[in-house]
Amino acid sequence: xxxxxxxxxxxxxxxxxxxxxxxxxxxxxxxxxxxxxxxxxxxxxxxxxxxxxxxxxxxxxxxxxxxxxxxxxxxxxxxxxxxxxxxxxxxxxxxxxxxxxxxxxxxxxxxxxxxxxxxxxxxxxxxxxxxxxxxxxxxxxxxxxxxxxxxxxxxxxxxxxxxxxxxxxxxxxxxxxxxxxxxxxxxxxxxxxxxxxxxxxxxxxxxxxxxxxxxxxxxxxxxxxxxxxxxxxxxxxxxxxxxxxxxxxxxxxxxxxxxxxxxxxxxxxxxxxxxxxxxxxxxxxxxxxxxxxxxxxxxxxxxxxxxxxxxxxxxxxxxxxxxxxxxxxxxxxxxxxxxxxxxxxxxxxxxxxxxxxxxxxxxxxxxxxxxxxxxxxxxxxxxxxxxxxxxxxxxxxxxxxxxxxxxxxxxxxxxxxxxxxxxxxxxxxxxxxxxxxxxxxxxxxxxxxxxxxxx
Numbered sequence: 001x002x003x004x005x006x007x008x009x010x011x012x013x014x015x016x017x018x019x020x021x022x023x024x025x026x027x028x029x030x031x032x033x034x035x036x037x038x039x040x041x042x043x044x045x046x047x048x049x050x051x052x053x054x055x056x057x058x059x060x061x062x063x064x065x066x067x068x069x070x071x072x073x074x075x076x077x078x079x080x081x082x083x084x085x086x087x088x089x090x091x092x093x094x095x096x097x098x099x100x101x102x103x104x105x106x107x108x109x110x111x112x113x114x115x116x117x118x119x120x121x122x123x124x125x126x127x128x129x130x131x132x133x134x135x136x137x138x139x140x141x142x143x144x145x146x147x148x149x150x151x152x153x154x155x156x157x158x159x160x161x162x163x164x165x166x167x168x169x170x171x172x173x174x175x176x177x178x179x180x181x182x183x184x185x186x187x188x189x190x191x192x193x194x195x196x197x198x199x200x201x202x203x204x205x206x207x208x209x210x211x212x213x214x215x216x217x218x219x220x221x222x223x224x225x226x227x228x229x230x231x232x233x234x235x236x237x238x239x240x241x242x243x244x245x246x247x248x249x250x251x252x253x254x255x256x257x258x259x260x261x262x263x264x265x266x267x268x269x270x271x272x273x274x275x276x277x278x279x280x281x282x283x284x285x286x287x288x289x290x291x292x293x294x295x296x297x298x299x300x301x302x303x304x305x306x307x308x309x310x311x312x313x314x315x316x317x318x319x320x321x322x323x324x325x326x327x328x329x330x331x332x333x334x335x336x337x338x339x340x341x342x343x344x345x346x347x348x349x350x351x352x353x354x355x356x357x358x359x360x361x362x363x364x365x366x367x368x369x370x371x372x373x374x375x376x377x378x379x380x381x382x383x384x385x386x387x388x389x390x391x392x393x394x395x396x397x398x399x400x401x402x403x404x405x406x407x408x409x410x411x412x413x414x415x416x417x418x419x420x421x422x423x424x425x426x427x428x429x430x431x432x433x434x435x436x437x438x439x440x441x442x443x444x445x446x447x448x449x450x451x452x453x454x455x
Contacts, residue, residue, distance in 0.1 A: 032266070036273040038065065040280075045336070050283040057276050060149060065269075072122045073257060073265050074112070078147050078172065079156035080165060081130025084184040087219035088156055089113070089125045091244035092253075098127045123257060126150060131168055148175050149272055151264040152256065154249075158185040160197060161204055173208045176271055178256070178264060181209045182249060186216035187242070215252055218245040285408070292334050296400035299327040300393040304442045308389030324348045324396055328403045335407040351402050354422040355395065393438035394431065401425045 041061055051058060067074070077085035086098040097113045115123040128146050147153050155169055172179055181201060186194050194216055202211045223239040230236070256264075303323040328344040339347065402425050406413060413421055 032270060036270055036277075040273050040277060041065070043280075045284075046280055047284060047287060050280060050287060053283060054276070054280065057279070061273065061276060068265060068269055071265075072124060073152070074124045074126055074150040075115075075152045075154060075253070076126040076128055076146055076150040077154045077156055078128055078168075079130065080132050080162075083130075083156045083158045084219050085130070085154075085156045086127050087244075088154070088182065088184055088217060088246065088249075089127055091217075091219040091246045092125060092250060132164060147172055147177065148275070149268070150177065151268045152253075153177050153179045154182050155179050155209070156182045156184050157201075158183070158188075160200060166204065169205065169208055177268060178213075178260075179209050180213040180215060180249075180252065180256075181205055183214070183216045184219055187218040187221040187245070213252065213256075215249045217249045218242075220244065288334050289404070292331055292400070292404050295330050295334065296327065296397060296404075299323060299330070299400065300396045300438065301441060301445070303396045304389035304393035304438055305445055307392035308442050308446060320392055320395070321345070321348060321352075324352075324399045327396060327400055331400065331403050332407060335404070337407050337411050339411075347403060347406065348399060350418050351399050351422060354419050355398060357419070358422060358426060387439060389442040390435045390438035393442065394434050397434060398422070398425060398429070401429070 041058065077089055079085055089098050090096050093113060093115060098111060112124050112126045115125055126146060153172055155165075155172065157165060161169070169179070169181075183194075183198060183201065189197060198214060198216060202209075202214050205214065221242040221244065223241050226238045226240045228236045228238055303320060306323065307320060325341065325345040325348050328347050329339065329341060332339040332344065402418075402422050405421050405425060406418075
């Protein structure tokens with residue numbers, strides 16, 4: 001464990017507000033964070049395609065786990081281009097490690113360096129692209145992505161906050177990472193103006209940044225002009241570089257790191273693990289929805305054709321119920337909430353009862369179409385059979401979508417019951433387009449079957 005994390009008593013550490021943080025609490029935070037990350041990495045329920053799509057995020061999880069094991073803390077500089085983020089980090093490091101250029105957009109990717117000051121082992125400083133650089137949308141996303149994964153953010157400004165910066169600061173605050181607001185290039189202001197500006201920043205950032213974490217600094221002060229008088233009394237003008245003034249920032253940083261370093265790293269890891277868990281869940285759900293849509297479509301075609309080619313209406317209804325129950329059974333496997341065949345049949349009956357109440361006219365069309373089919377032949381059979389089959393297709397599509405909603409809710413109808421779920425699904429569908437697609441596919445299938453039989 002780094003020396004800086006061991007400075008305070010293992011029994012307790014005191015924060016700025018005087019709250020005692022017990023050593024057991026720190027160990028509890030670390031244990032929970034490690035557990036969340038380890039569980040996320042080892043979850044065998046995550047499909048390979050989802051894990052592959054999120055490979056970079058999983059690599060970040062492993063990095064965070066390693067970071068916790070070694071007691072590392074990451075601090076990132078964040079802000080507009082040319083506010084002096086790189087210069088500020090170099091001033092803290094005491095040497096030129098991060099690229100500094102008069103050109104806008106010099107920092108194009110994030111960079112990280114270990115802070116080599118006394119007893120600082122395990123603290124890493126990270127430079128990020130400016131949030132308003134060329135190709136800003138992509139770089140802004142990169143900067144925010146880095147910010148969400150670090151333990152402490154230095155939001156660097158060089159004057160009063162612009163609306164753009166204030167919006168970015170609010171977005172950072174929403175990630176629940178602690179933020180320090182650094183007024184860089186403070187040497188450009190008189191002492192009075194600097195005090196006024198710091199007070200204004202504190203007022204504008206109320207609720208976003210603790211007033212104690214608003215610090216003035218001068219990473220690369222403007223050289224001062226020096227008048228030199230030689231022995232003959234002749235004056236000449238020269239400039240002299242001034243040393244960086246980051247002492248207040250460094251002191252405040254060390255206070256936070258020494259008092260809350262363990263907790264910051266653990267909470268950040270837990271937040272990231274939670275966010276990634278949500279992302280994984282969304283990806284899995286989307287993958288299941290896509291697979292479910294394919295399965296629903298397949299069984300819609302099976303049912304549509306079965307109803308279309310069966311001339312006996314009662315047999316149609318029996319076949320329809322069996323096909324719908326089989327569809328529900330397959331969907332339950334896709335959503336990893338398996339039901340028995342009997343449960344699938346019961347679920348179909350519940351859905352059918354609600355459909356009968358909400359779609360009476362559709363089922364009337366089904367019966368009329370069935371009667372027409374029984375008394376026609378040749379091509380007209382294909383047309384009328386296709387019409388009845390399309391209605392059957394539509395019914396199965398609704399059953400599948402309603403069953404999906406039931407499974408997504410954890411085999412529950414929610415607070416409003418099955419009738420509202422069915423009503424919501426019906427309201428979300430374009431019935432005419434579904435019926436049209438169904439008729440075309442069924443007729444195409446029947447024509448293909450007829451031509452094959454003729455040959």
